[in-house]
Structures are given as C-alpha cells and as structure tokens.
Amino acid sequence: MTASTDFYNAEFARLKAILPGSHLPWLQRRRESALASFAASGFPTQRQEDWKYTGVTAIEKSRFELAMPISNGVSAKQIAAWSLPDTHRLVFLNGRYQPRWSSVGALPGGVILSSLIEMLERDPEQLDSRLGESEIAYPSGFAALNMAFMSDGAYLHLADGVAVDKPIHLLFIASEANLATHSRNLLSAGAGSRASIVEQHVAVGEGAYLTNGITDIVVGRDAEIVHHKLQQESHQAFHIAAVNADLGQKSRFTSRSFGLGGALARVDIRVGLNAERAECILDGLYMTDGRQHCDHHTRIDHAEPYGTSREFYKGVLAGASRAVFNGKVIVHADAQHSDADQSNRNLLLSDNAEVDTKPQLEIYADDVKCSHGATVGQLDPEQIFYLRSRGVDDESARALLTFAFAEEVVDRVDIPPLRAGLEKLLLGRLPERVKELL
Amino acid sequence: MLEISNLHVSIDDKPILRGLDLTVRAGEVHAIMGPNGSGKSTLAHVLAGRENYQVTAGEVFFAGRNLLELSPEERAREGIFLAFQYPVEIPGVANIYLLKAAVNALRKHRGEAELDAVDFLALVKDKLQLLGMEQSLLYRAVNQGFSGGEKKRNEILQMAVLEPKLAILDETDSGLDIDALKVVATGVNSMRSGERAIILVTHYQRLLDYIVPDYVHVLANGRIARSGGPALAMELETRGYGWIEEAASQEEARRLAGGGR
Numbered sequence: 001m002t003a004s005t006d007f008y009n010a011e012f013a014r015l016k017a018i019l020p021g022s023h024l025p026w027l028q029r030r031r032e033s034a035l036a037s038f039a040a041s042g043f044p045t046q047r048q049e050d051w052k053y054t055g056v057t058a059i060e061k062s063r064f065e066l067a068m069p070i071s072n073g074v075s076a077k078q079i080a081a082w083s084l085p086d087t088h089r090l091v092f093l094n095g096r097y098q099p100r101w102s103s104v105g106a107l108p109g110g111v112i113l114s115s116l117i118e119m120l121e122r123d124p125e126q127l128d129s130r131l132g133e134s135e136i137a138y139p140s141g142f143a144a145l146n147m148a149f150m151s152d153g154a155y156l157h158l159a160d161g162v163a164v165d166k167p168i169h170l171l172f173i174a175s176e177a178n179l180a181t182h183s184r185n186l187l188s189a190g191a192g193s194r195a196s197i198v199e200q201h202v203a204v205g206e207g208a209y210l211t212n213g214i215t216d217i218v219v220g221r222d223a224e225i226v227h228h229k230l231q232q233e234s235h236q237a238f239h240i241a242a243v244n245a246d247l248g249q250k251s252r253f254t255s256r257s258f259g260l261g262g263a264l265a266r267v268d269i270r271v272g273l274n275a276e277r278a279e280c281i282l283d284g285l286y287m288t289d290g291r292q293h294c295d296h297h298t299r300i301d302h303a304e305p306y307g308t309s310r311e312f313y314k315g316v317l318a319g320a321s322r323a324v325f326n327g328k329v330i331v332h333a334d335a336q337h338s339d340a341d342q343s344n345r346n347l348l349l350s351d352n353a354e355v356d357t358k359p360q361l362e363i364y365a366d367d368v369k370c371s372h373g374a375t376v377g378q379l380d381p382e383q384i385f386y387l388r389s390r391g392v393d394d395e396s397a398r399a400l401l402t403f404a405f406a407e408e409v410v411d412r413v414d415i416p417p418l419r420a421g422l423e424k425l426l427l428g429r430l431p432e433r434v435k436e437l438l
Numbered sequence: 439m440l441e442i443s444n445l446h447v448s449i450d451d452k453p454i455l456r457g458l459d460l461t462v463r464a465g466e467v468h469a470i471m472g473p474n475g476s477g478k479s480t481l482a483h484v485l486a487g488r489e490n491y492q493v494t495a496g497e498v499f500f501a502g503r504n505l506l507e508l509s510p511e512e513r514a515r516e517g518i519f520l521a522f523q524y525p526v527e528i529p530g531v532a533n534i535y536l537l538k539a540a541v542n543a544l545r546k547h548r549g550e551a552e553l554d555a556v557d558f559l560a561l562v563k564d565k566l567q568l569l570g571m572e573q574s575l576l577y578r579a580v581n582q583g584f585s586g587g588e589k590k591r592n593e594i595l596q597m598a599v600l601e602p603k604l605a606i607l608d609e610t611d612s613g614l615d616i617d618a619l620k621v622v623a624t625g626v627n628s629m630r631s632g633e634r635a636i637i638l639v640t641h642y643q644r645l646l647d648y649i650v651p652d653y654v655h656v657l658a659n660g661r662i663a664r665s666g667g668p669a670l671a672m673e674l675e676t677r678g679y680g681w682i683e684e685a686a687s688q689e690e691a692r693r694l695a696g697g698g699r
Contacts, residue, residue, distance in 0.1 A: 316699035381489075386526040389486050390536065390596065391514035400539070404530025404579075411530075 021120040032146035050370035064180035067094035073175035095181030112158030152272035156194035177207025183216040203234035204268040233262040249275035260288035273307035284313035288321035295324035304336040317353035342372040445496035456660035472657030486520035515547035517603030521593035528580035554631035587618035623648030643675040658686035
C-alpha cells in the first residue's frame with residue numbers, strides 16, 4: 001500500500017457517510033469494492049502499455065480533496081458566456097448539480113433528465129444495473145476512484161421513439177483549486193430515440209484541480225446519440241475522462257471530442273458495436289501549446305456483423321506540448337462484414353512539440369474492410385507559397401492553414417451555435433491580422 | 439514594366455537559367471515557349487518569389503523596384519500574379535476566403551478600404567460568369583476535388599478578381615480540353631489592357647491560337663535562344679524545338695571557345 005492509497009482510504013473513511021446515495025447498501029458495497037480495487041492497482045504507471053506516454057505522478061502527488069457542494073463561485077455573466085441558445089442545460093459546479101444555474105426547460109414526454117443525486121433519491125433502482133457489479137474489473141485506478149467517490153452527474157433516459165430536438169448541454173464548471181470531482185453521467189436511449197448531448201468542461205480561474213469523469217451511454221436499437229465533449233479546463237488542471245458507449249442493433253453513435261485546455265488530459269473513448277449493423281463516428285481535435293499534454297485513447301469493438309466505424313482525429317501541437325493518439329479497433333471473430341476506417345493527422349507547429357500516434361488494428365474475422373492512416377507533419381510549403389503568391393503574408397498564411405486544418409473537424413459539428421463557438425475559439429488563436437482578412 | 443537582365447538561377451546548385459534577358463512593357467503579351475526542362479516554369483516561379491531557387495546572378499526590375507528583394511506576398515501586392523501549372527489544393531480554406539483575403543491584402547497595401555461582403559460578392563459574381571463557373575465553387579475548399587479544368591479556371595478567376603499588372607500564366611493550357619481552353623482564353627483576353635502585361639509560359643502553340651501574343655520567345659539551355667512574333671510559334675509547331683536547341687548548343691560552344699564574353 002502506498003501513501004496515495006492511504007490518502008484515498010482516509011478520504012473515503014472521512015466521507016463515506018455523506019457521499020451521495022450513502023443510504024443505499026448496494027451502492028455502498030460497490031464504492032467499497034471500487035476503493036479496494038484502487039488500493040490494489042493504485043494510479044496507472046508508465047510501465048503499463050496503455051499509459052506509456054502519459055505519466056500521472058503529478059496527480060498522485062497532488063492529493064486533491066473531494067469537492068464539497070457549494071453554490072457560489074460563478075457569476076450569471078459567466079454562465080451566459082458558456083451557454084448555448086436553445087438547449088436543455090444542466091450546470092454542475094465542482095461536480096455538483098446547480099438547479100439555480102440550470103435551465104432544463106420543457107422536455108418531450110418520455111424523457112427523464114435530472115441529476116444523478118436526484119435519481120439516487122427518487123428512483124435508485126434505475127441506477128443499480130448502470131453502476132456495474134461489485135467485482136467489476138476497472139480499466140484503470142481512475143475508474144475505480146470515480147466509482148468510490150462518485151458525486152453527481154447527469155442522468156438521461158429517452159423512452160422508445162422519443163426525439164429530443166434541442167441539444168442537451170451538460171456544463172461542468174470548476175471554480176476552486178486543489179479539489180477533485182468524480183462525476184458520472186448515465187445516458188440511455190430507448191429504441192428509435194435520438195438526442196444530441198454537449199458535455200463541456202470549463203473553469204473559472206487558473207487553478208490546479210482534478211476532473212475525473214465518466215460518461216456511460218447506452219444506445220438502443222435504431223437510436224441515435226451524438227455526444228460532444230469539450231475539454232476547456234484551466235491550464236493547470238488535470239482532466240481524466242472516459243466515454244463508454246454500448247451500441248444496439250442499427251443504432252448510430254457519434255462522439256466528437258475536443259481537447260483544448262488542461263495541463264494534462266487523458267480521454268478514453270470506448271465504443272462497443274454490440275449488435276448487428278451498428279454505426280459509430282469518432283471525431284476528435286486536440287490543440288495544445290506550452291507544456292500541455294493531451295492523450296486520446298479510443299477503442300472500438302466490432303463485436304457483431306455489419307458494423308461500421310469511422311474515426312477522424314486531428315491534432316495541432318505548438319510550443320513544447322505533447323499529444324498521444326492511440327486508436328484501437330478490434331474486429332471480433334463474429335463481426336463479419338465489418339467496415340472500419342481510422343485516420344489521425346497531426347500538425348506540428350514547433351520543433352519542440354511531440355506526438356505519439358498509434359493505430360492498433362486487431363482483426364479476427366476474415367470478411368472485413370479495415371483501413372487506417374496516421375500522419376505527422378508540418379505545414380505544407382507549397383500551400384504557404386500559394387497563399388503568399390496571392391498577397392497573404394507568411395505568418396497569416398501559416399495561421400490560416402492551421403485554422404483550416406483544425407476547422408475540418410469543427411466543420412462536422414452539426415449544432416450551428418456550437419460550431420460557431422468552436423470556430424470562434426479557433427479564431428481566437430489566430431493573429432488579429434488574419435482575422436481581418438477573413 | 440519588367441526588366442530581366444542576365445538572370446542566372448539554380449535549383450539545388452544545378453543551373454537552370456543561365457543568363458536570361460527579357461523586357462516586357464505594359465500592354466504587351468509575351469509567350470515563353472521551349473522544350474521540357476528549358477527553364478520556363480523556373481522563370482515563372484522565380485518571378486513570383488519561390489524560395490529555394492537561388493538567383494546566382496542578374497537583376498529583375500518590376501515597375502522600377504528590385505523584384506528580387508521582395509517577398510512573394512510583396513510581389514503579389516505590387517501586382518504580380520502567377521497562375522500555377524499545378525494549383526495547390528488547400529483543404530479547409532473556402533475558395534471565397536482565399537479570394538477575399540487576397541483582395542483585401544492588395545487593397546490594404548494600396549491604401550484602399552477593404553471591400554464589404556456585398557461589394558466583394560458582386561465583384562466575384564461578374565468574373566464567375568465570365569469564366570462560366572458555378573457560384574457553388576466559391577464555397578468549396580480551394581481546388582480540392584476540382585477537375586484539372588476547374589483548377590485552371592479557378593486560377594484565371596483569381597487573376598480576374600485581383601487584376602494584376604503583370605500576369606504570368608504557367609502552362610495554363612496543359613491538361614485542358616479544347617472547350618475549357620477557349621473559356622480560359624476568353625478570360626485571359628478580357629484581361630488584356632494597355633496597363634497590363636501578360637506572360638504566357640507554354641509548351642504548345644495551341645494556346646496561342648486563342649491568345650495571340652505580341653512576342654514569342656523560345657527558351658533553350660536556360661537562355662532565350664530566339665525571339666519573334668506569332669509566326670515563330672507556328673514555325674515551332676511544324677519544326678519542333680530540336681533545331682533551336684541545336685543552334686543554342688552551338689552558340690554556347692562558340693561562347694565557351696571564345697573564353698565566354
């Protein structure tokens with residue numbers, strides 16, 4: 001047992017009576033078993049293949065305390081700046097739901113949208129099967145910690161055939177340094193239902209803190225879920241997140257992950273095409289600068305026949321930043337006629353930036369179509385010369401090409417105000433001169 | 439307008455242009471012809487300011503300014519336009535963005551107000567029509583997925599919108615079928631004016647049936663081996679380039695034997 005597991009054991013002993021759902025014996029058992037799992041595994045180390053390029057000793061040493069509920073620390077003006085028009089908005093401050101800042105609005109019949117804490121009070125049985133078994137094998141110490149200290153998150157259930165037209169905006173705001181939040185979002189879509197979700201992580205101030213979140217998504221038969229994840233944490237923050245999606249027959253799932261902030265970010269996206277003819281799209285964009293580190297690990301399991309997966313990740317790295325992309329695609333023996341394509345393209349804007357990209361295809365079926373490609377490069381001198389020959393100065397040409405490179409991912413976002421907001425973020429990184437030209 | 443004297447250019451230390459002289463005045467159309475590898479495209483790119491081309495000797499003056507001291511963007515702003523033989527695809531940059539950025543960079547340089555969206559679109563629409571291009575092309579990424587003909591037309595569209603003082607067309611006819619060639623030629627001819635000079639770099643005489651030049655020059659061994667009127671192009675069409683290359687080689691041999699003037 002290490003000093004860090006001592007710390008978390010002590011934290012748990014201190015807090016277990018006041019953790020959400022402490023009145024539920026089954027939940028308490030799962031928390032304790034998760035804590036035991038963490039005590040056994042500890043934090044991941046770089047000796048583990050999956051964590052080879054991402055060291056988390058800084059998190060281990062930081063001893064972040066669990067965030068307690070507060071209701072101030074953010075202003076109406078800040079909330080307004082992060083808001084998107086025409087959404088169902090749930091706001092979480094340091095991991096806890098804030099009815100005061102939320103604006104859920106009128107939902108179609110058959111939709112349950114609430115906080116996890118509220119569900120634990122009102123209808124905990126709904127959560128029983130969604131929160132795993134006691135003896136679950138956690139993919140990492142972070143997942144185990146999340147279960148042990150799980151505080152709050154969003155709960156969404158769509159009844160069969162329900163369509164939610166407005167996006168559901170889950171806004172997570174960190175307002176205090178030195179705290180940890182372990183949020184859990186549970187989203188499920190009944191047969192033929194559809195919804196689009198925006199999970200956004202932002203910060204007030206520049207402190208160091210830990211976000212350790214998990215979003216579990218079940219996409220029923222013929223259902224369609226789009227999940228956007230915007231990571232805009234403070235520049236000193238640690239962001240560890242997992243998105244797990246379980247896809248039903250002929251369902252469609254789209255994940256768009258934007259890694260823009262944080263000192264260190266690690267995002268695991270795992271998609272199971274667990275019934276015939278399921279389709280998934282995984283898009284991603286990471287933009288790092290300074291000494292930022294951003295790691296995306298994706299895993300797509302083609303478990304059943306006729307599944308389709310499309311993966312499109314791009315990275316723009318400046319300064320002495322570092323990024324990791326690991327894209328695992330497993331086509332299981334039963335998954336005949338699977339069709340998988342993966343692409344990861346990286347733009348290095350500085351000699352000191354570094355990216356490790358690794359496609360990992362494991363194919364156990366014989367009648368499949370799988371392709372992948374990864375590139376790491378600089379801006380194309382031919383493109384720069386072309387723009388300069390049209391009167392655009394060198395710096396602007398480079399900025400414009402960088403913008404265009406990133407824009408290709410942003411352009412695929414189909415919520416117009418969100419797309420515009422992301423474009424504004426990209427433009428915010430351009431020199432003023434370039435903005436004038438556009 | 440353009441005064442090139444004794445221009446020597448190397449690429450990767452290999453001499454390509456070896457003492458080229460050329461004078462182009464406003465209002466003139468010059469055709470630069472020559473076999474592959476004679477340095478035609480090198481000349482076009484050196485005028486546009488491509489880096490990694492080493493100018494080892496000679497001078498180029500454009501409208502009284504030493505062109506070789508200017509960056510590619512400064513040359514563009516001074517009124518030089520190169521229509522590329524192989525226009526670059528730029529995914530993610532809409533054609534209209536590039537046009538607008540280019541127009542406004544030039545206007546700003548000239549101290550003019552930037553065009554607003556309405557005036558800009560009106561300007562571009564006119565030129566689109568002239569070149570028989572769909573408006574939807576404006577919103578596609580620059581040259582991405584364009585056919586060979588569309589790419590060339592797009593170059594001429596940019597030229598028409600930017601209204602350069604000196605337009606250099608690098609093998610604009612290559613890869614065009616006869617209909618596309620006519621459209622491109624119409625676009626270029628509409629640009630002919632007393633204030634503008636045009637240099638057509640081409641391998642074939644065909645283009646010159648549609649854009650009739652005032653002067654034809656033949657490049658061989660990195661120099662202008664022969665100059666004349668449109669009739670010279672016709673002669674090349676029937677006799678090929680061999681006789682000029684041969685004459686140029688003999689000329690060079692004579693020069694070397696004479697200790698090189």
